[in-house]
Amino acid sequence: MTTTATMAAVKFAQENQERFVEELKALLRIPSVSTLPEHAKDVRAAAEFVAAELKRIGMEHVRLIETATKERPGGHPLVYADWLNAAPAADGRPAPTVLCYGHYDVQPAEPLDEWKSPPFEPTVRDGNIYARGAVDDKGQMWMHVKALEALFSVGEGRLPVNVRVIVEGEEEVGGEGIAMFVREHGDSLKADVALVSDTEMFAPELPTLCVGLRGMIYTEIEVRGARTDLHSGMYGGAVPNPFVALAQVIAKLKDADGRILIPGFYDKVVSPSADELKAWQALPFDEEHYRETEVGSVSLTGEAGYSVLERTWARPTLDVHGMPGGFTGAGAKTVIPAKALAKVSMRLVPDMTPAESFAKYKAYVESIVPAGVEIEVRMIHSGDPIVVSTDNAYVKAATEAMHTVFGKETVFVRGGGSIPIVGDFVRELKIPTVMMGFGLPDDNLHAPNEKFHLANFYRGIESIVLFLSGVGA
Ligand code: BES
Ligand code: MN
Numbered sequence: 475m476t477t478t479a480t481m482a483a484v485k486f487a488q489e490n491q492e493r494f495v496e497e498l499k500a501l502l503r504i505p506s507v508s509t510l511p512e513h514a515k516d517v518r519a520a521a522e523f524v525a526a527e528l529k530r531i532g533m534e535h536v537r538l539i540e541t542a543t544k545e546r547p548g549g550h551p552l553v554y555a556d557w558l559n560a561a562p563a564a565d566g567r568p569a570p571t572v573l574c575y576g577h578y579d580v581q582p583a584e585p586l587d588e589w590k591s592p593p594f595e596p597t598v599r600d601g602n603i604y605a606r607g608a609v610d611d612k613g614q615m616w617m618h619v620k621a622l623e624a625l626f627s628v629g630e631g632r633l634p635v636n637v638r639v640i641v642e643g644e645e646e647v648g649g650e651g652i653a654m655f656v657r658e659h660g661d662s663l664k665a666d667v668a669l670v671s672d673t674e675m676f677a678p679e680l681p682t683l684c685v686g687l688r689g690m691i692y693t694e695i696e697v698r699g700a701r702t703d704l705h706s707g708m709y710g711g712a713v714p715n716p717f718v719a720l721a722q723v724i725a726k727l728k729d730a731d732g733r734i735l736i737p738g739f740y741d742k743v744v745s746p747s748a749d750e751l752k753a754w755q756a757l758p759f760d761e762e763h764y765r766e767t768e769v770g771s772v773s774l775t776g777e778a779g780y781s782v783l784e785r786t787w788a789r790p791t792l793d794v795h796g797m798p799g800g801f802t803g804a805g806a807k808t809v810i811p812a813k814a815l816a817k818v819s820m821r822l823v824p825d826m827t828p829a830e831s832f833a834k835y836k837a838y839v840e841s842i843v844p845a846g847v848e849i850e851v852r853m854i855h856s857g858d859p860i861v862v863s864t865d866n867a868y869v870k871a872a873t874e875a876m877h878t879v880f881g882k883e884t885v886f887v888r889g890g891g892s893i894p895i896v897g898d899f900v901r902e903l904k905i906p907t908v909m910m911g912f913g914l915p916d917d918n919l920h921a922p923n924e925k926f927h928l929a930n931f932y933r934g935i936e937s938i939v940l941f942l943s944g945v946g947a
């Protein structure tokens with residue numbers, strides 16, 4: 475594609491910004507919460523919405539790929555599309571293929587009363603669009619679709635590169651469906667590079683490539699005491715209380731300094747290189763500002779001897795997300811619950827593996843079970859940690875694209891979050907992955923008032939137009 479054509483595509487994107495936002499709003503109105511079975515129809519509707527648009531803009535072989543099986547009746551569909559007719563290079567080599575990845579599922583919107591405008595009624599305020607999924611990841615996935623539309627429209631139905639699109643509906647619940655598909659049908663996603671826009675920029679105005687993600691194991695601990703709930707006056711003092719037992723177990727998982735107490739848990743942790751640590755030190759990061767404005771707690775916590783960036787990017791963690799069960803209504807109920815549950819996850823860093831980490835955790839929990847209760851430790855989902863290479867032409871194309879749009883050099887960061895399939899792109903498909911995301915640190919991912927800064931939505935589309943043209947050139 476000539477520079478003139480590329481700039482025409484950028485111009486097309488600029489002239490159609492308003493329409494792009496209206497379309498995104500329609501997608502955001504669909505409450506595609508993948509973890510809640512009652513939203514299964516909405517999840518499918520979101521998949522169909524994305525598929526219809528891919529078809530409309532000119533992608534080929536658009537289809538939903540079902541991932542539900544007997545064992546996984548709740549599996550959500552993948553959306554697939556491709557366009558593989560790009561002209562070969564002058565020397566006859568075939569045009570490269572870019573695999574565009576995103577997810578159309580979202581996290582639950584609760585607590586609803588914390589939202590200034592309802593989570594599934596997208597609202598624009600102060601240059602931001604507010605809705606569940608605005609930035610994670612419907613808005614960012616839409617940037618891919620709109621960049622492709624811009625390129626098709628100025629290219630008279632042709633793209634400067636071969637493109638495959640794969641959009642999943644289970645990222646927020648572990649991504650098992652896409653993982654199975656990649657392992658069994660990896661060939662049908664054959665590409666030279668994967669483009670993922672599901673990460674953040676380090677700071678406003680600062681173009682960022684994410685080069686590492688933490689992995690995770692998400693688990694449940696179930697504690698059972700008496701056969702049934704008991705009157706706490708009649709029985710209290712003589713019978714086990716599962717919640718107290720669970721609290722005792724949880725208290726032994728981590729010490730007061732944030733060090734995880736599971737024997738051998740840190741054995742496989744690889745420290746970032748000296749160069750990487752040096753680069754992180756040069757990033758514009760003010761710990762006090764982070765505490766005050768982003769976190770809002772009286773102090774920060776975590777392992778001594780590590781910076782906040784190391785703690786969130788390069789160290790494993792253990793967190794408790796909730797302890798369902800017992801009595802949690804308004805008022806008081808004097809009951810000793812028969813069972814208690816805790817949702818506990820651990821973030822993993824290279825070279826930890828989910829299987830080994832889970833085995834160590836399970837064995838340790840089973841070794842500290844208090845008297846009178848039985849414990850079951852279950853894995854809900856898991857994903858591998860990953861660090862991607864930066865030494866390739868695609869990373870260069872991405873930094874050049876963002877330089878044109880932002881007028882600044884790109885910073886390389888890691889993300890503390892997880893995108894389970896990225897590990898499989900690298901290990902199963904054996905392709906480099908470019909994680910070029912346009913979220914901001916205060917976009918409230920997974921929290922009330924999630925937003926996407928519209929200027930970044932537009933700059934993201936332009937960056938992707940330039941990236942795809944650059945890869946094709
Ligand atoms: N987009 C996030 C992951 C992310 C956020 C990466 C910020 C880098 C920076 C993704 O949608 C996400 O939330 N993933 C889950 C995965 C989990 C449910 C397996 C996560 O990290 O909790
Ligand atoms: Mn995401």
Ligand code: MN
Pocket residue numbers: 581610646919920
């Ligand atoms: Mn997410």
